[in-house]
Amino acid sequence: MKGFIFNIRTKVIVGKNSINEIPIELEKLGVKKVLLVTDKILRNNTDIIKRIEGVLQGAKKEYVIFDEVKPDSECEIVDRAYSLAKSQGVDGLLSVGGGSSIDTAKAVAILYEKGGKIKEHSGVFILQKPTIPHVSVPTTAGTGSEVSHVAVIKDEKEGRKLIYVDYYIMPSVAILDPTLTLSMPRNTTAYTGMDALTHCIESIHSTENNPVSDAFGMHGIRLIKENLPRVMENPEDISARQNMQVAALMGGAAFTNAQVGVVHAIAHSLGAIYGIPHGLANTLILPYGMRFNLPECPRYKLVAEAFGISEPDPVKAGEKAIWAVVDFIKKLGLPLTLKEVGVKKDDFPKIAELAIGDPSIISNPRFAISQEAIYEILEMAWDGKL
Ligand SMILES: [Fe+2]
Structure with a gap:
């Protein structure tokens, strides 16, 4: 009989209005300033980002918003999100959205350890130690990216998808609030x-x-x-x-x-x-x-x-x-x-x-x-x- 490894390092919080737990979880992870990674549709066409901003403001948590994620996240978008995070002194990530937003945050987490451009780092088992904390808040129900060890980022120039696999990119916390999927x-x-x-x-x-x-x-x-x-x-x-x-x-x-x-x-x-x-x-x-x-x-x-x-x-x-x-x-x-x-x-x-x-x-x-x-x-x- 063969042996195996089963790794689920992500803490999972499930329930209606569980987004209220976001600041508590960020605090437990020692995050002082968080980059909220999302897309413009969620920000402009739904109340989801406003609700989450309300929760962060209520807890006096510092945050910066990056809302440029597209349906298929691209290398250039990841590089821009990382530059913003570094320039703002961010020490934690909060992804809110579908698989693309969560994968973008995972890729930014890779850059926090590796530096450079994300395109240089595609592959399997890229990191040697844990990277920046990441709380993921999915607004779709399917990709599983909130607990997975994979990020898929599109190389827009070569028209192919780059795969990043590492247990250290599994988010630290996943918050599953069913009220967020109502707008899908x-x-x-x-x-x-x-x-x-x-x-x-x-x-x-x-x-x-x-x-x-x-x-x-x-x-x-x-x-x-x-x-x-x-x-x-x-x-x-x-x-x-x-x-x-x-x-x-x-x-x-x-x-x-x-x-x-x-x-x-x-x-x-x-x-x-x-x-x-x-x-x-x-x-x-x-x-x-x-x-x-x-x-x-x-x-x-x-x-x-x-x-x-x-x-x-x-x-x-x-x-x-x-x-x-x-x-x-x-x-x-x-x-x-x-x-x-x-x-x-x-x-x-x-x-x-x-x-x-x-x-x-x-x-x-x-x-x-x-x-x-x-x-x-x-x-x-x-x-x-x-
Ligand atoms: Fe899939």
Whole structure:
């Protein structure tokens, strides 16, 4: 039996209005002046940043706002956020937003240790010791970035996504306040929820799977299956919203400790080339990645089990798990083919080249580091041939 490491260094605080805990947590971390990393939409079109500013001001906590994060964070944005933080004498980070804001703060934390430009530091296990404290406050429910050891930053000049992996970039604290996810657009709710489902499933099928991440992944699937349709039906359902935040956290912890696979590798390529939102890109590839993996993946029986399917035969169970995922995507009203979102077959070589070079592919259960393997999945996904 193989050994494993399970690392979840992030303190998690969950509950309605838990943003009130932000100053207390910053104080415990010894932070005197914090950089609030966010985007202009959250700042200008919602009351979220005003509410958080109110909490910080109420506790007389010094802060500086950086609101230039874009949907796909870019190297240049990270470098600018770091310059601002250094020039203002900031000693802690507070990310408020989706995965991009949290990943931007993680990348700024890397620069606090390494200096220079963020583009120079992409890779795995970059840091030798803990870096600047980081409190993350997600406003979506899906990326799991609030507890994960990964940051994805776009190299805008070369049109590719750079991956940063290190346990020291896991935020110090994650505050999950379901009232913050109420302002999420409907599509974002569905896409980010599907990202969480993909984390749960890929952590189970990964070659790095372990019993603890299996538990997180399987219960994450159960929560998503029950609660994402509830949120889509009634966006004001706070308890379903909170359950989705917990599911996203469980998916994040699962893949941090068991990795992902070919679905994420291709999704990252689709994001870099077409700007397809990450959760939607995962949705478009997930059933076909599972189909590709099925011959090498008796573990899809666990996915079927989490979907409430009892089937003793692992191959039949895997087959049923794939169709459960397809039915779930249909129930959410999301697309199931690449052609629907404008992906061109002429771009398959470029998509495959990026996917083959993506670190996510290494732990896929079936060998996928070849153009043929990626083409096989893309051909299925292009017109939905399962
Ligand atoms: Fe993801």
